């Protein structure tokens with residue numbers, strides 16, 4: 001089984017950006033943790049981050065073409081307004097779990113809406129980086145069920 005860890009805009013600054021909100025772990029450390037969790041479960045996890053909407057869309061299309069088994073996706077601020085990313089998720093046959101590190105519901109009102117969540121398998125919010133691990137475990141479980 002193969003999965004993709006996909007991070008959107010500004011998440012390359014993880015660990016350096018607003019550590020009070022997003023913690024002090026870097027993107028590389030997060031990616032290492034998720035890849036390792038994959039190895040422990042005999043699956044492959046590839047990682048990609050981009051600050052560009054179109055690149056994230058291309059990556060979702062590629063995940064579909066490669067027939068990946070799931071995507072763990074933090075679309076960053078695109079979550080709140082990118083219909084193009086929403087359409088990309090809706091247009092692929094790969095299950096996507098949306099993750100937000102911070103509790104978006106406890107923050108500014110523009111963060112309360114997700115235009116992408118309705119077309120994902122589910123959303124994990126506010127549990128810090130643990131959310132990415134839980135997303136992979138949920139995908140593993142659902143792919144096991146589907147065989």
Ligand code: DQA
Nearest residue numbers: 074076077099100101102111
């Ligand atoms: C975020 C929440 C978004 O509102 C914000 O724009 C981000 C990160 C999170 O992981 O908490 O870039 O997706």
